[in-house]
Amino acid sequence: MIKIAPSILAADPLNLERDVRTAEKAGCDWIHVDVMDAHFVPNLAYSADTVRRLSQVTQLPLDVHLMMDHPETMVDAFLDAGASCLTIHAEADSDITALLAGIRKRGRMAGLALKPGTPLEAVHPYLELTDLVLMMTVEPGFGGQKLDPRVISKIRGLKDAGYTGEIEADGGIREDNLEMLVMNGLSVAVMGTALFGQKDMAECIRRLHGIKNE
Numbered sequence: 001m002i003k004i005a006p007s008i009l010a011a012d013p014l015n016l017e018r019d020v021r022t023a024e025k026a027g028c029d030w031i032h033v034d035v036m037d038a039h040f041v042p043n044l045a046y047s048a049d050t051v052r053r054l055s056q057v058t059q060l061p062l063d064v065h066l067m068m069d070h071p072e073t074m075v076d077a078f079l080d081a082g083a084s085c086l087t088i089h090a091e092a093d094s095d096i097t098a099l100l101a102g103i104r105k106r107g108r109m110a111g112l113a114l115k116p117g118t119p120l121e122a123v124h125p126y127l128e129l130t131d132l133v134l135m136m137t138v139e140p141g142f143g144g145q146k147l148d149p150r151v152i153s154k155i156r157g158l159k160d161a162g163y164t165g166e167i168e169a170d171g172g173i174r175e176d177n178l179e180m181l182v183m184n185g186l187s188v189a190v191m192g193t194a195l196f197g198q199k200d201m202a203e204c205i206r207r208l209h210g211i212k213n214e
């Protein structure tokens, strides 16, 4: 069954606890926290303190996505704060191997993310060190964008290469394009605007969980 990870980037920043509790009650599987450094992407979002407070108000795994040039500066802070999965970008200016190994050493899921324009080959050297590969389906930085269909072949390619970790996508995912992503091997869907805009999130999650994996 596809896992749904609501992105709090699309939640009400003045009512995060309320929106996270709504998502948990609605049957969402993970909470996706977009962290941005205003350098790797032209936006700024969420601190480790926010993740620490979130870990006190939800039982859901916190799936933290570091959109940062130098994630090594914050990996320990987000692990200390309670991140269950911590994802760094393959395009970051860091020692990817050491960071992924360090995340796993602390018993958490190590994730590696690719921007839409980065070829799938960029993750090949690291696949053994990851528990999750995150395929950005929009240019990272902002919610509410349109899914980039070019990324579907990267999801398919990773699946066909026999990758056994989680395959996650993030950006522009809606009810009307999720089935096609699942058919191509997606196992975790990050959804922001399409979820927090729902009148009845639980009904929506029931429909999404009903989508058959391939």
Ligand code: DX5
Pocket (backbone or CB within 6 Å): 007, 009, 010, 034, 067, 138, 139, 140, 141, 142, 143, 144, 145, 170, 171, 172, 173, 190, 191, 192, 193, 194
């Ligand atoms: C981009 C962000 C968005 C957000 C979800 O950096 O990561 O992808 O999580 O966006 P929407 O609102 O399109 O689901």
Ligand code: ZN
Pocket (backbone or CB within 6 Å): 007, 032, 033, 034, 065, 170, 190
């Ligand atoms: Zn994200």
